[in-house]
Amino acid sequence: MQQQISVITLGIRDLARSRRFYADGFGWKPVFENSEIIFYQMNGLVLGTWLDEALAKDMQRDGLARPGAFALAHNVATREDVDPVIDRLARFGGRVLRRGDAPPHGGFRGYVTDPDDHAWEIAWNPAWPIDAEGHVRFGV
C-alpha cells in the first residue's frame, strides 16, 4: 500500500480555543471550518481538529484519554527558531513541556502542548531536508 497518511485528526474540546492556537499561534490558514471541525491543508496531508464527541462517535470508540501516547513535530529552519516558536505557542494557549535543548541524536528540540494536551515537538533537525512545499525527508 502507498506509504501515505491522509489525515491527522486531533480531538478537541473547544473549537475557538483550538483555532486560536493553530490559526493565530502557528499562523496556519484553515481550508474549511464549521461548528465542529476545522481542516488545515498541510504538506501533503490534512490536519483536522474535531470536537471529541464527534470524533469518538465516528470511531465508535469511548473513553478517549489524555495525554495520548503520541507526538506531532513541526521542524524549523534554525536552532534559534525553536524556543521562540515554543514561547509563541504557549502565549496562544499551549503549555511548555520541555524547553529547547540538544537531544543525543543531534539537532535541537523542545515540546509544547496544544490547548487540548496534544504534544508538539518543535525541532531543528539539520539532517532532515524540508522543501518549499514543506515536504520533509528523513536523513541521518
Place this chain on the structure above:
Amino acid sequence: MQQQISVITLGIRDLARSRRFYADGFGWKPVFENSEIIFYQMNGLVLGTWLDEALAKDMQRDGLARPGAFALAHNVATREDVDPVIDRLARFGGRVLRRGDAPPHGGFRGYVTDPDDHAWEIAWNPAWPIDAEGHVRFGV
C-alpha cells in the same frame, strides 16, 4: 509559519509487534530502525514508532494514556478497498473499531486500531485527490 507537520511519533509497547502491523500489514518499508524506534518515510512527512518510555522521557511527560483523542487516516483509491484493508490490518495485529460504511459527509470509511490502540481510519474520499507521491489535497 510553514503549514507543515514533520513527524508523527506513535508511542508503542513492543517494537516487533508494531513492525508487523506497519511493515507487513500496511506493507510500508522502514527507512531506519534500531532497538527502540522505527521510522517510515511517508508522503512529505515521517512516521516514527517509538517505545513509550523513550517517547515519554523525551517529552518530559508522564502518564501516557490510551486510547488517545486522535485518529490517523489512510485514504484508498476505491470504496471497495476499504474493508479489505481493515481486514488485512486486523490480521496483522489490529482490532476493528468500525467496519466500512458511508458517513454523512460522503465517501466510505471504517476504523481499525494498531497493536498499540492507536486508531486508523481507512477511507475512500473521492473529493480529496491523492497524487503519485501520496500527497493528499483537501476538497469538497
